[in-house]
Amino acid sequence: MKHLIFQLKKAWSLWDGFWFAPQNLLGLAFMRIVLCGTLLYMSFMRFFNLEFFTDKSWVSKSNALLILPELGRPGFAWNFWPDSANSPMLTVLVVLFALLTVGVGGRLLMALAWVINIGFIYRNYPVNFGADIIGSLFLFYMIFTNSCERLSVLNLFREKKSFKSSDALSSMMIRMMQVQIMAIYAYTGWEKLKGASWWDGTALWSVLANPQMTTMDFSFLREIPWVIPVLGYTTILFEVYFPPMVIWHKSRHIWLFMGLMMHLGIGIFMGLMPFATVMLSTYFLFLNSVALEQKIVSKLDFSRN
Template sequence: MRGAAGRVRDRWNTFWFRPEPTSTIAVVRIVFGAVATLWTLSQAPDLLAFYGPTGVLATAPPLGTGSWSVLAVSDRAPVLIALWAATLLGAVGVMVGFRTRLATILLLVGVVSFERRNPEILNAGDVLLRNLAFYLLFAPAGEALSVDRRRRARDRFWEFPLAAPWALRLMQIQLSVVYFTTLWEKLQGDLWRDGSAVSYALRVHDIHRFPTPEFVTGSVVLTELLTFGTLLLEMGLAVLVWNRGLRPWVLGGGVLLHLSIGFSIMVGFFTMLMLTTYLTFVPPETARDLVLSARRRWHGRRTRRRSRSPAGGGRR
């Protein structure tokens, strides 16, 4: 019994706390920061309409116990613009890794404040953005491939210090939770159980980027295959993603699923943020090798361009 308990404890500690290279979390930070920057920029055209006192929701909904929002103090135009600017600075700071923890706080405060000012315009992508920003706050996100790293150890910029991965594990668990809850909610409805849900989704024209061919929406066989196939894939992504052998296959299927959804239906930033979460499952060694390989190719191209220029002695 003690031996079994010891093995469980060792596996638990290994999963959460055994130090590993920070290459994966660095790549996740960069991609997440880029998506958060785009999300913040997308708010600018409708900032006052979505969140101002003269907009679509003149009065903010009451905050629950323990909830907070900067816009609960004031949602006048100067405050909105200042909060938007701070959120943008935070998103860019996360992307480049400048004062990474402070930048993450700015981003998180901005996202939470905007979402609580007008929850009626939210979708799953906005919620995932908030959750990932929260997890990133506790991660060693600025330890590699960042301005912070360059300032601390310029000569070791391309190294990836070891750190406990527990915050990265929370992001991975978040992926499973998303698929578990999505699957559970879908199974509560008749349309998913009878195989017709995808047919209805593909016929809501006002949210489509491109019209779906009639032979797809009108085919019982195709729509049932798409509906039940989606449910099976989401179950696989919730459970089988933790199996190392099956992980590339289920994640590959998930990439195809989300790219097809993002291509055909306007789902905001949900597709980009889900694919960002997929990156948390990239092994640190693989992430490190990909980064260093990209660096070598970049330097090789620069060297070739210099050698071909007149100043480098190349032919005219």
């Protein structure tokens, strides 16, 4: 009985430590900069397409939520402002993302930015891209973290020589974001296995052969056809096995490097760089913050020593 109690206490200690133990916030700060910087860019670009979020887009405000599948439809409209207020609300959102990118605002401004951002997304859901959806998802997690503790311009004016570690809520959200990105990769990988074109190796060709979906002409790949299936199978293997390979420390950096190359390729050759940077922002959560501290923080952290 004593042995059983000891093992239970040990298991609980490991569980508690995994979710709630204090963590170095440097990786989270890098994620905040990349994520909020990307959302800042995308929000600014909405100024050139504000008509998509009015009745001119053929989506009336009263019917905006009906476009969504019933399972994912919110109980109320987050877009609480009239269409005539889109421009000032978007201006507020751009300012909020600019402040958060440089580490000003913390949880309160993060929550306000998420509410306004999700309001625009739900106003006309079909005009949004994967970067909007995934970005808003991780922005929601960031609300519950003290992500502005590190790499903040406010540290230029603070007489501090040390930084706080994460509180229990921040630690839990960091773990949740790690689990979330692993689930996203695994789910998309298994979903690809449902498609016959992924099994026969031609799936990527339907994308690369379409000039409307790429930034350059890939017709030369007809001369080296084996490249297409190799890239396709590698993509599936990367996504399906992402969770165990980033958990295992010996393969973690290899898998993160593969992800970096994959997303840079998507960003450069398909013109989807915002999606790439949103996804890559989460990679900082898997890096060794102590190593980051030793190698580059002295150059990037705005603090007085």
